[in-house]
Amino acid sequence: MGGGRSLLYIILRNAALFLTAFLITSTVITWAQWSTTHYQLQDTYLSMLKFIQTTPTLQERANQSGMTYEEYAWYLTYRSLNIRPDFVGTMKTYFRQVWDIMEHGLGKWGSAWAYVRNTFSIFLLAEAGILLLGLYLGLRAGYNGGKTERLVSALAPFLSAIPSWFIGAILFLILWDLGYTPDFQMRLQDASTHGGVNAGTYLLAYLGPALAVFLAMVFEYAFIVKNLIAQERVSDYVLADRAKGLPDKRIRKKVLKTALPQFLTYTTYNLLEVLTAVFVVEIIFNVRGMGYLLLASFRVVYKPPHGIDIYLYPQLLIFVSLVMLALYFVVSTVMEVIYVRMDPRVSRGE
Structure with a gap:
């Protein structure tokens, strides 16, 4: 090698x-x-x-x-x-x-891969939004500063302090109040009663939990990207390129290319954090996914007067x-x- x-x-x-x-x-x-x-x-x-x-x-x-x-x-x-x-x-x-x-499969629970499909569909929708908007906001805030930087710097610590399940619960209530059925199983049942379930039905049912995870994670991701770009922006090679009079567009591309490996590293580690958030949020929205399997796999039952029984x-x-x-x-x-x-x-x- x-x-x-x-x-x-x-x-x-x-x-x-x-x-x-x-x-x-x-x-x-x-x-x-x-x-x-x-x-x-x-x-x-x-x-x-x-x-x-x-x-x-x-x-x-x-x-x-x-x-x-x-x-x-x-x-x-x-x-x-x-x-x-x-x-x-x-x-x-x-x-x-x-x-x-x-x-x-899981016997009376149905296909195991249906649970995996539900979780990963929500995960991919949320992750796509996080990457697209998070990169845009982070790159703009890190290189240009201004209002975008102030927005990201203000919202990132605020939303990071709020658990994803709490954001999911608030969003669930808001959607319900607006007349949108956020409960995954109820939405599928309604669709099967009125014409049948198709890919569009699943997509609409996935949007609620995906949006909750997106809101919980996007500004944190943008904040990390902002910091990476801000570090590169003041590095020696950028200062030298500006002294040479190189176009700003060319310098920006060079900064992005240099910082991109760090983006990839952080994105890799961030994936499991996003997936864990999906597990929690899909329980709020009653999605039969891997979070549901985790919930079903561990129970603590109180049995007075002897204490508790643990079921794994x-x-x-x-x-x-x-x-x-x-x-x-x-x-x-x-x-x-x-x-x-x-x-x-x-x-x-x-």
Whole structure:
């Protein structure tokens, strides 16, 4: 490679990081479920066995499945606790179930990829708006200053201090008051009742949550871009170009080209922040997306007088983590390839 970074090297390195992050995440999720339930194995088994021995219906099911009462009791124990006899076996089971989720869906919940589609549709709409308007405002504020700079500098810290879910809740109420149905499921149901659901129906249903994420993130992005451009604007090469009398348009293009690798780096890291905001906001708008799966995968139930019970569904947690990490792997790889192509110092390994 001659000290440079080839495309194959970037892909292999990022793939190794992706697999490492996925294994660590899956291990932590499995450990959380295992540590909170494995001590109940024996007691749950004895309870299940006693229940089977006194319940003719369960005895018939055991016979139909070709299991002894003891084997069927263990089957029900593993199913109720959502673990297996040992930690490694539990983790392998979760991996197989995640594969089943990708291949066969979520049973009564429908296709897993429909949830992914909903989330990523909102994400792409919001991210497109953030990039377009955020870059425009940031470039204008950073290079020209003036009213645009004051606007970005004032709104960025204000909106950054407000949680995205709060902006989503306020927008939901405003849209509802204006006569627009912001609830995703209600909008789809209304459309199916009055003529059918099509691509336009989904697009209109996605606009509400996408707008909420856009409002929560766009000025923060513009503020970062403004600072990057402002730093480049006062650098030595810009001052030298101005002293030479070069046209302002040419200097601006040079500033943009020099700062663009930093934009790419920040944009890559910002993607997961935007995606996380989508998870939260889509719950406000009742979107069946990955945020809904995360909400369904973890519950804390108060049971007086003994305290609380924690219910985890590790398969869903691991599935959502896999999708998030896959997105970050693809985007970071593409961004790094572009970065290397744009910055000759990196491609030469300097």
